[in-house]
Amino acid sequence: LVPVTIDGLEVEVPAGTTILAAARRLGLRIPSLCAHPDLRAAGVCRVCMVEVKGQRTLQPACTFPIERPIEITTSSPAIRKARRHVIDLLLANHYGDCNTCKRNNNCELQALAHEYGVDSFRFGTPSAPKHAIDRSSPSIVRDMNKCVLCRRCVRTCLENQDVACLAIQDRGAKSKVTTFGDKPLGAVACINCGQCLNRCPTGALTEVDQTDDLWSVLDDPTKHVVIQTAPAPRAAIGEGFGLEPGTPMTFQMNTAIKRLGFDAVFDTNFSADLTILEEGTELLLRLHQALTGKDPAPALPQLTSCSPGWIKYIEHFYPDQLPLLSSAKSPQQMFGAVIKTYYAKLKGIDPRDIVSVALMPCVAKKFECSRPEMNDSGFRDVDYAVTTRELTKMIREAGLNLPQLPKSDFDDPFETPSGSGVIFAATGGVMEAALRTVIEIVTGKKVEDFYDHADIVPVRGFEGVRLVEIPIPEVGPVPDLLQRHFSDFEWLKGATLRVGVAHGTGNARKVLDDIKAGGPFSTCHFIELMACSGGCLGGGGQPIPTSPEIRAKRAQAIYGEDASYVVRKSHENPQVLKIYNEFLEDGPCGHKSHDLLHTSYTP
Numbered sequence: 001l002v003p004v005t006i007d008g009l010e011v012e013v014p015a016g017t018t019i020l021a022a023a024r025r026l027g028l029r030i031p032s033l034c035a036h037p038d039l040r041a042a043g044v045c046r047v048c049m050v051e052v053k054g055q056r057t058l059q060p061a062c063t064f065p066i067e068r069p070i071e072i073t074t075s076s077p078a079i080r081k082a083r084r085h086v087i088d089l090l091l092a093n094h095y096g097d098c099n100t101c102k103r104n105n106n107c108e109l110q111a112l113a114h115e116y117g118v119d120s121f122r123f124g125t126p127s128a129p130k131h132a133i134d135r136s137s138p139s140i141v142r143d144m145n146k147c148v149l150c151r152r153c154v155r156t157c158l159e160n161q162d163v164a165c166l167a168i169q170d171r172g173a174k175s176k177v178t179t180f181g182d183k184p185l186g187a188v189a190c191i192n193c194g195q196c197l198n199r200c201p202t203g204a205l206t207e208v209d210q211t212d213d214l215w216s217v218l219d220d221p222t223k224h225v226v227i228q229t230a231p232a233p234r235a236a237i238g239e240g241f242g243l244e245p246g247t248p249m250t251f252q253m254n255t256a257i258k259r260l261g262f263d264a265v266f267d268t269n270f271s272a273d274l275t276i277l278e279e280g281t282e283l284l285l286r287l288h289q290a291l292t293g294k295d296p297a298p299a300l301p302q303l304t305s306c307s308p309g310w311i312k313y314i315e316h317f318y319p320d321q322l323p324l325l326s327s328a329k330s331p332q333q334m335f336g337a338v339i340k341t342y343y344a345k346l347k348g349i350d351p352r353d354i355v356s357v358a359l360m361p362c363v364a365k366k367f368e369c370s371r372p373e374m375n376d377s378g379f380r381d382v383d384y385a386v387t388t389r390e391l392t393k394m395i396r397e398a399g400l401n402l403p404q405l406p407k408s409d410f411d412d413p414f415e416t417p418s419g420s421g422v423i424f425a426a427t428g429g430v431m432e433a434a435l436r437t438v439i440e441i442v443t444g445k446k447v448e449d450f451y452d453h454a455d456i457v458p459v460r461g462f463e464g465v466r467l468v469e470i471p472i473p474e475v476g477p478v479p480d481l482l483q484r485h486f487s488d489f490e491w492l493k494g495a496t497l498r499v500g501v502a503h504g505t506g507n508a509r510k511v512l513d514d515i516k517a518g519g520p521f522s523t524c525h526f527i528e529l530m531a532c533s534g535g536c537l538g539g540g541g542q543p544i545p546t547s548p549e550i551r552a553k554r555a556q557a558i559y560g561e562d563a564s565y566v567v568r569k570s571h572e573n574p575q576v577l578k579i580y581n582e583f584l585e586d587g588p589c590g591h592k593s594h595d596l597l598h599t600s601y602t603p
């Protein structure tokens, strides 16, 4: 450990620690635009300059490694002058009208300018935008007039997501963030995950905003407007109203949604549970084929298919591995198909008059619902996917203060919230939900007999990739729901399920390369892959900022909600059992569910 003194405070840090990190340990804040807790240091913005005793010039705190005892000053007239100068220069090149910017009051450049007392444009400011706004993507809007060249988006896309569709071009005054061949974002291999916009300090990258469209349909008395709410937004939306990350707002959000004028609010947990029944049955069918040696050899490991950014990633970069994907649609899309068929019939409403909205933590969901494969109800299954940030904006526009609203339940006929559905939001959650159901269905015993409180802790956590073994020590009788597919489970007795979990497509690449190379993941039976860091709770549509700490707090809220529910397993959700009884009569992976709830992807 190396002793270091920062502003008179002493701390010992491992050799190589940056000044910025050492200062954070002491609770000191050094401002920066290019540093981000999820990214490696770049040292490009020069806002974090500090004095290091013995050095003739100011040094960037984010890249200066502490190798020997040193003395640092983070605030002095020279430092303030230098930082102010950098901010003035950035503003001289920054055409962004704060009043109309999506990031107004949540912009790091604006906050810095305020902090350093900038009350005029010292070097002038552009009088007109220099760049056309790129609206070609179904998910993301790029306005390079607001870019500060911090390269957080470039590093996120390259280092975290392994997509590399953004890059820095040219040097000096000509420098800009661009795409391959300077093409529109919608024409390059972007996976729409929106992880870049979660780390953008300004309004250069934002989601495609559909709130005006939504207000229009809500104002149309001929439309029956319903919304399903994904598990992740409820753990984060409070942040937009000044609450601590991880303050659950599930039931206050239901009240807000009703007051906005929606006719019904449903929980995506219902269709997450439906997904588990479908995807779990598909897994058992593939395992049966593999373990009984039946031809043709099944596609294993089965890969989850609910994260649309991940789907686009495998389509772009590993098309030869597409057969490994589960054919189950995502919960968003399953619910959409159910709403315009089963629900429409139950309520006697013409599906043409139903507007099906999804509240998602994700900007790729906007792309997903526009895919040509997603019309199996005979209509577009989901009409709009809006983000947590868009709903926050609508709630504010309506003059509602979310934290002060009373609580209300979800609406029938999908009103039962479930624990397995809610944990979908955290990395490892889809796997845990699937295991709760598969273990109980196959062994005929309670999952609590094997794991305390049904918490399958080994698949939880935030490591980028995880591999876990789940023994199946005994088997029980085949439940009615699956008798169409299996006469017994003897073929699974004594087997060990090998499962994997990865989050962030950079980690997905590691898993896919490992499968190709015949490594440990190639021997897995089932792998959960999510495009975003931390799973959906770290999605591109969630409140900004994001960081490992914020995502951990959101995860706590998710697991807390799971523990609080009476129904914690997908196969025990009464609404799921009812829909198999009343509508999907031939059960999971039957003909009707195949037509409505499954799909296939082509390279």
Ligand code: HC1
Pocket: 230, 231, 232, 233, 268, 269, 271, 272, 306, 307, 308, 330, 331, 332, 333, 360, 361, 362, 365, 421, 424, 425, 535, 536, 537, 539
């Ligand atoms: Fe997700 Fe999913 S968990 S993909 O992260 O399978 O977006 O929250 O809604 O569809 O349920 C997102 C979250 C979400 C789907 C579910």
